Amino acid sequence: MISFDENALICDLAETYNIYDYRSLPLRTVATLAVGLRGNSRIMMKMRGAEISGDASFLLAMIIDRLSDLMVGLGIYSENSKTASAVDLFLGKMLNEEEPGKYEVFDTVEDFEEARKKILR
16 A cells, blocks of 8 residues: 555545554554555545545435436426436436335245245145
8 A cells, every 4th residue: 555655545544543654653553554444545545446435426426316307397308318316326226126025035944945835836
């Protein structure tokens, strides 16, 4: 991480752990603390190649939804051309999401096999 972007690592260590001189600590300690940084820390995001954090992505998805609603309201898009909500896609929801409780859940293999036999009869 140090060779990847030392300045980002210094900022993250200072922000998270209040460590301003990481070189005064043992290397193993610095490595342990660096690995423990949040996924949205500067160094972690830079190493993943991410440009914006997940929070900003969610905000952008909300803006896209509102802009889409506005364009439909102004008549630029027709109501039929409205696509899936960007927020729903961001959260992993599908357009044709199944209703809750539609699937049967089994606690044991025996319960499943018994229900399967009833269906096959």
